[in-house]
Amino acid sequence: MKNYIENTVNKSNFFKLLHSSKEGNYNLRIGIIQNSLGSKLITPAFIPVATNASIRALDSLKLKDLEINGIFVNTYHMHVHPGEDIIQELGKLHKFMNYDGIIFTDSGGFQAFSLGQAIEHGVGKIVSIFSKEGKKRNNNIEKLAEITDDYIIFKSHLDGKIIKLSPEKSIDIQIKLGSDILMVLDECTSPLASYEYTKKSMERSMRWALRSLEFFKKNNKGNQYLYGIIQGGHHYDLRIKSTEFISSLPFDGIAIGGSLGTSKENIKEILSWVMNYIPENLPRHLLGIGSLNEIFTAIENGIDTFDCVIPTRYARTGTVFTNSYPFIKDITAKYYNQIETKKYNKPIDENCNCYTCRNYTVAYLNHLFFVGEIAAMTLLTIHNLYFYSNLLKNIREAILQNRYLKFKEQFFKKTS
Ligand SMILES: [Zn+2]
Known part of the structure; x- marks a missing residue:
């Protein structure tokens, strides 16, 4: 087993752009992300989702055999069980799950969507992938998340316990988990949310990004990296405003989140709006995207990493x-x-x-x-x-x- 003593990686070593080129209208790039354990992830890379610190049906060593050098772990689920304090005590996530690759954690914000508005609206991130587009949900399903200006309130899906997730709390959990790449707390809005709601939510996410960053700066020991998240749904003015704001702050990387519109074509459009505003030297992550077409679209727009449940979820259903x-x-x-x-x-x-x-x-x-x-x-x-x-x-x-x-x-x- 590797020695998991925390080293401080020189910040300039975290992400390096190795190559960039243009073919047709496409801006293509190759980069490398490195963590404090010396693991390297060559980008563009697909990051499979390991919700509960495990890719379902596989163990961590199999991931190394498959040359999977990055995974995406869910903060909300790790908080619910076994809890970040225990994981920290046991040597943090890499040691806990015996995996030295690059570990991304989300902020828990996506669950405000998946356990809240997604249930309410009966939709996924891209509404058209569901045949009953725009239909209201079945009222029998209980909504498990609510959002206020200060935090997201969850009702634990395991035992019904009330969990309040503020920007500071989310970063605190992620620091204790010891992931390499952390995300600021944000709200992923539903593709069916109105312009007014998406705007209000984006402005709240901007305030939360600042609060997340401030807490992170005070508590980071130098071996973890924080990404800001661009929101704004499929509205041009909101996306640009959010991109300019997030890109002006000293984040280690930028993620693009939120609703990507009502069709797959919208992804292309939204990326074309925002990519010019993101500094070249920062790694870019596209949240929750990973069908074959989407992968090509993301790469053509200069995205370095993207996470999605598609290959693993499909596998489990044959x-x-x-x-x-x-x-x-x-x-x-x-x-x-x-x-x-x-x-x-x-x-x-x-x-x-x-x-x-x-x-x-x-x-x-x-x-x-x-x-x-x-x-x-x-x-x-x-x-x-x-x-x-x-x-x-x-x-x-x-x-x-x-x-x-x-x-x-x-x-x-x-x-x-
Ligand atoms: Zn095969």
């Missing part, structure tokens, strides 16, 4: 990524009969070099899902994370060799 159109397939849509089982006596993807594809067939994985064997989820999660990891590696190589446009064209050619 949906795997492949290198040809439609890029995903559900291998558990039905229980294969004997003829089909023989037909699927081959890996998920013959061109994939992951542990699962090298060792197991679709016929076997289909069987495991149907009899409810836990190994099925592990094996599919490994495949999907490998797919993402490998895709990002290929994209980075293409950027470095100035053939990104060609690579993208070839990748999506497989759609026909």
Whole structure:
């Protein structure tokens, strides 16, 4: 096991821009993020979500095998269980979960959305990914979060206990957890929120960003890094105002959060608004985004890291990524009969070099899902994370060799 004694990383070593280039209208870049344990994350990189300090169905050592050098842990969930004080006592998150890669923590603010307005409005971050767009929620589901000017009030999803999360409290929890990259407390507004609400919320998030930064500056020991978060929904004036404000403060990095509009096209538009205002030398993170199309859009706009539950959540429901159109397939849509089982006596993807594809067939994985064997989820999660990891590696190589446009064209050619 690594020596987890805290070193102070020279601040200039935290993020370095290694390469930047332009292809067509795209601003492409390669960078490196480093933590105090010496782990390196080459960007652009996909950051899988490890809500409870674990990628579901995998353990930390498997992540290293998969060359996953960054994960995204949820502050609210770690606070609810086992609690930041205990984790601090046990040597902080890296030691607690035996993972030395770059650990991002969110602020808990996203849960104000997912446990509050998302339930109320019945939506996700991008409303159109849900078929019942704009429909009001089922009133039987209880809303578990409320927001005031000073804090977010949660009702714990575990035991109903009331939790008040202020900007200072959120940073205090994240400092105790010992994550490498912390986020300021903000509110992720619903795509269905009105202009007036989004504006009010953004202004509150700006005040919270300042309070988060002040608390962080007083308490940071020099080995953690704080990102400010840009809000403003899909409104041009609000996004610009928020970007200018956040970029004017001494954050170590910038995250883009909040509602990204009512369609995937809006992501492109919102990024094109804000990216020019963010200093070149700062790492940029796009919160909660990670479908294949979105990854390309993010990278083309100079995003360095992005987190999303897609590959891991899909894996657990039997949906795997492949290198040809439609890029995903559900291998558990039905229980294969004997003829089909023989037909699927081959890996998920013959061109994939992951542990699962090298060792197991679709016929076997289909069987495991149907009899409810836990190994099925592990094996599919490994495949999907490998797919993402490998895709990002290929994209980075293409950027470095100035053939990104060609690579993208070839990748999506497989759609026909
Ligand atoms: Zn595979």
